[in-house]
Amino acid sequence: MKSLIESLRRGILTQNPTFILVLGMCPTIAVTTSVVNGIGMGLSATVVLIFSNLFISILRNFIPSKVRIAGYIVVIASFVTIIQMLLQAYVPTLYNSLGIFIPLIVVNCIILARAEAYASKNSPFLSALDGLGMGLGFTCSLTLISAIREILGSGSILGWHFASSGIGVFVMAPGGFLVLGSLLALFNYISQKRSADSK
Amino acid sequence: MKLIAELFSISLGAILVENFVLVRFMGICPFLGVSKKVDTAVGMGLAVTFVMGLSTLMTHLVQRYVLEALGLEYLQTIVFILIIAALVQFVEMFLQKSVPALYASLGIYLPLITTNCAVLGVAIYAADTSIYTVFTAVWYGVSAGLGFLLAIVLLAGIRERLETSDYPKAMEGFPVALISAALLALAFMGFSGFNI
Numbered sequence: 001m002k003s004l005i006e007s008l009r010r011g012i013l014t015q016n017p018t019f020i021l022v023l024g025m026c027p028t029i030a031v032t033t034s035v036v037n038g039i040g041m042g043l044s045a046t047v048v049l050i051f052s053n054l055f056i057s058i059l060r061n062f063i064p065s066k067v068r069i070a071g072y073i074v075v076i077a078s079f080v081t082i083i084q085m086l087l088q089a090y091v092p093t094l095y096n097s098l099g100i101f102i103p104l105i106v107v108n109c110i111i112l113a114r115a116e117a118y119a120s121k122n123s124p125f126l127s128a129l130d131g132l133g134m135g136l137g138f139t140c141s142l143t144l145i146s147a148i149r150e151i152l153g154s155g156s157i158l159g160w161h162f163a164s165s166g167i168g169v170f171v172m173a174p175g176g177f178l179v180l181g182s183l184l185a186l187f188n189y190i191s192q193k194r195s196a197d198s199k
Numbered sequence: 200m201k202l203i204a205e206l207f208s209i210s211l212g213a214i215l216v217e218n219f220v221l222v223r224f225m226g227i228c229p230f231l232g233v234s235k236k237v238d239t240a241v242g243m244g245l246a247v248t249f250v251m252g253l254s255t256l257m258t259h260l261v262q263r264y265v266l267e268a269l270g271l272e273y274l275q276t277i278v279f280i281l282i283i284a285a286l287v288q289f290v291e292m293f294l295q296k297s298v299p300a301l302y303a304s305l306g307i308y309l310p311l312i313t314t315n316c317a318v319l320g321v322a323i324y325a326a327d328t329s330i331y332t333v334f335t336a337v338w339y340g341v342s343a344g345l346g347f348l349l350a351i352v353l354l355a356g357i358r359e360r361l362e363t364s365d366y367p368k369a370m371e372g373f374p375v376a377l378i379s380a381a382l383l384a385l386a387f388m389g390f391s392g393f394n395i
Binding site: 026070073080081084103104106108109169173174180184185188192 | 221222224225284314319368369373374376377384388
């Protein structure tokens with residue numbers, strides 16, 4: 001229980017993959033045009049993270065260290081393929097709107113980074129928990145960014161329209177860079193202010 | 200003549216209209232990570248272009264003559280990422296042995312390319328055998344790489360100038376790079392809808 005809370009806190013707050021570690025930027029900007037897409041991408045990546053961390057941790061004593069990266073990539077790619085098939089079969093609308101970014105979960109740096117930095121050194125149980133924490137942290141960040149972009153860009157939230165239209169540029173390419181850049185600056189400002197206060 | 204028009208349209212699309220970084224959001228990590236100096240940005244861009252050309256050739260051939268011939272399309276992701284990883288490793292060893300000068304200048308960027316999602320992305324797009332032939336697929340791969348080169352060099356130029364300018368401390372590093380990228384993306388939106 002304690003380790004669960006610890007890994008959730010680490011994933012969502014202290015080592016948030018998007019805002020603190022600044023990893024996995026491509027899906028972060030590309031799929032966050034609506035909240036549904038953001039949550040769908042976040043949860044897909046979470047499932048891949050949990051299972052790849054679990055399996056890499058189980059196999060950590062069998063994979064020779066020289067070819068470990070290739071080994072990790074095969075494990076990750078297998079789970080991504082499974083997720084891709086499940087999404088295609090059960091949530092075809094989400095599958096179509098995420099498009100090419102589902103196979104690209106393979107090269108999401110968060111997953112490889114956790115495999116290398118955590119799962120290859122810790123027990124299977126702790127690694128799966130770490131995957132859960134990091135995945136939920138990623139999901140929270142995507143939800144936040146996509147909520148801002150959907151509200152400003154299409155004047156709706158979760159598909160429910162409260163305005164007839166929005167500022168279109170926020171759901172297009174520049175809006176993604178702009179929202180993410182502003183949020184990062186905001187978090188930097190808060191943490192700098194905090195460390196200045198504590199001195 | 201028809202071929203030349205098709206090649207031109209592929210290049211125009213991949214470099215400007217559907218720029219892989221600024222319009223399709225692929226390869227953002229190296230785009231932000233290796234764009235502090237123009238020299239290194241050029242090195243990274245050239246390395247990516249080279250690997251993209253080679254990997255689209257390999258993956259298109261594998262897709263056409265192995266995966267589709269055997270009905271194994273669902274293995275695409277696993278097979279492609281392995282091809283790219285092996286290819287990057289091979290290119291690295293080859294350059295180290297035979298062109299050490301080029302290896303020294305590209306050295307550190309080569310292993311990073313495996314996790315550049317633009318490389319896998321362009322391989323997946325170019326694997327559509329109903330649209331591309333082997334030749335046009337490679338052409339598409341090289342054009343996508345040139346698009347990446349253009350975007351990263353532009354951003355590096357902006358960031359070099361920003362180094363001496365005065366902006367809020369909280370914007371340092373990634374935030375200011377992202378805002379600059381947003382402005383670049385805004386400029387590239389001017390190309391959208393271009394068609395031949």
